[in-house]
Amino acid sequence: MRAPPGRITNLALLAALLLAVATGIGVVAAGSSPGRLVALAHGVVGVAVVLLVPWKTRIVRRGLRRARRSRWASLLLAALASITLLTGLGYATGLLRSVAGTRGMWLHVAAALTLLPLVAWHVLARPARPRKTDLTRRTLLRAGALTAVAGGVYLATSSVVRLGGLPGARRRFTGSYDTGSFDPSSMPSTVWLDDRTPRIDPAAWRLVVADGDGERALSLADLTAFDTRVRAVLDCTGGWYAEQDWVGAPVSALVGSRGDARSLLVRSASGYWIRFPVGDLDRLLVATRLGGAPLAPRHGFPVRLVAPGRRGFWWVKWVDRIELQDTPWWWQPPFPVT
Numbered sequence: 001m002r003a004p005p006g007r008i009t010n011l012a013l014l015a016a017l018l019l020a021v022a023t024g025i026g027v028v029a030a031g032s033s034p035g036r037l038v039a040l041a042h043g044v045v046g047v048a049v050v051l052l053v054p055w056k057t058r059i060v061r062r063g064l065r066r067a068r069r070s071r072w073a074s075l076l077l078a079a080l081a082s083i084t085l086l087t088g089l090g091y092a093t094g095l096l097r098s099v100a101g102t103r104g105m106w107l108h109v110a111a112a113l114t115l116l117p118l119v120a121w122h123v124l125a126r127p128a129r130p131r132k133t134d135l136t137r138r139t140l141l142r143a144g145a146l147t148a149v150a151g152g153v154y155l156a157t158s159s160v161v162r163l164g165g166l167p168g169a170r171r172r173f174t175g176s177y178d179t180g181s182f183d184p185s186s187m188p189s190t191v192w193l194d195d196r197t198p199r200i201d202p203a204a205w206r207l208v209v210a211d212g213d214g215e216r217a218l219s220l221a222d223l224t225a226f227d228t229r230v231r232a233v234l235d236c237t238g239g240w241y242a243e244q245d246w247v248g249a250p251v252s253a254l255v256g257s258r259g260d261a262r263s264l265l266v267r268s269a270s271g272y273w274i275r276f277p278v279g280d281l282d283r284l285l286v287a288t289r290l291g292g293a294p295l296a297p298r299h300g301f302p303v304r305l306v307a308p309g310r311r312g313f314w315w316v317k318w319v320d321r322i323e324l325q326d327t328p329w330w331w332q333p334p335f336p337v338t
C-alpha cells in the first residue's frame, strides 16, 4: 500500500491504540471462554499497530527535524510503545517470558499503563483533527485492508508458534502459562496491588455470613465440616495459571434466605473485597483445603474464595465476611483498589 497522508496514519494509530486499551482491559477481565474473542482482537490490534510503524516513522522523522523541546517526551513515548509491543509479543510467543525475573505479562501491562498518560499528552499537544472528508470509501478500504493484513499476520504468527512448538502454544487464551498445576507448593502467590498476608489466629477467627435471616459467625471447625471438592483454574492477570483441587463449603450451603439480594460482597480480613452477581452464588466455594492440605497463609489461610471461571483477583483470600446485598454487583470499581 502507498503511504497514506500523515494525518490519516496518526488517526489510524490513535484508533488502534484505543482499541488496544479497550481489548487489553477486556483480556484482564476475561476468565472464561467468551473472552477468547477479546484476546484474539487484542492480538490483531497489536499487529495492526506494528504494521503502522513504518508510516508513523516517516512522520516522526519529520517531527524530530523540527527539534522541539518536547521531543524527549516523544522519544520516551516511542520507547514505552516499543516495550509494550515487544513484551506483548514476547509473552504471547513465549520467546520472552521474563526480564530479570519479572514476568513479561506484568511488564507489558506496566509499560502500557505508563504509556497512556503520554499518549494523552501527545494527542492533546499535537492533535490530529479528523475531517468529515476523511470518511471516504478509500479510507474504509484502507482500514479494511489493514485489519485483514493484521489478521493474516496474527494467524501466521500463531501457526509458527504452534508448529514450531514454542512455549506460547501452551498458554491459555488469557495469555497465562501453567505454573504449578496440582502442585500447590510451586503455585505462585500474588496480591492484586499492595495487600499483605494478615496475621490470623484460627481459634479466634470467624467467618461472618450475613443474609436475609441476619448474621451468623462460623468457626473454622464449622467450615472444615464441609468437604465439597472443586477442581478449578486460578488464572492470575500477572500471566500464570494453576489448576488445583480445592475442598471447602459451597457458598450456597452457607447463605440462607436470598430474598431480593442482587449481589454477594466477599470481604477479606485484609480489607480487600469484591462483589459478585448473585447468579454466581451456586458456583462459589469457601475453600479450607488445597491439594489435600490446609491452606498456606500466603494462599489465604484459614479460608479463601474459589470462583471458577473468574480471574484470580475475584478469588478473595483470608475471607472473614460474606454478605448478601441489594446493591447490583457492578456497583464497585472495575478492578479492586488495594
Ligand SMILES: Nc1nc2c(c(=O)[nH]1)N[C@H]1C(S)=C(S)[C@@H](COP(=O)(O)O)O[C@H]1N2
Pocket (backbone or CB within 6 Å): 187, 188, 189, 190, 191, 192, 193, 194, 195, 234, 235, 236, 237, 268, 270, 272, 298, 299, 300, 311, 312, 313, 314, 315, 316, 317, 318, 338
Ligand atoms: N485479600 C486478597 N485476596 C486476593 C488478592 C489480594 O491482593 N488480597 N489477590 C488476588 C489475586 S490478583 C490473585 S491472582 C489470587 C492469587 O492467589 P494465590 O496467591 O493463592 O496464588 O488471589 C486473589 N485474592
Ligand SMILES: [Mo]
Pocket (backbone or CB within 6 Å): 190, 191, 192, 235, 236, 237, 238, 312, 313
Ligand atoms: Mo492476580
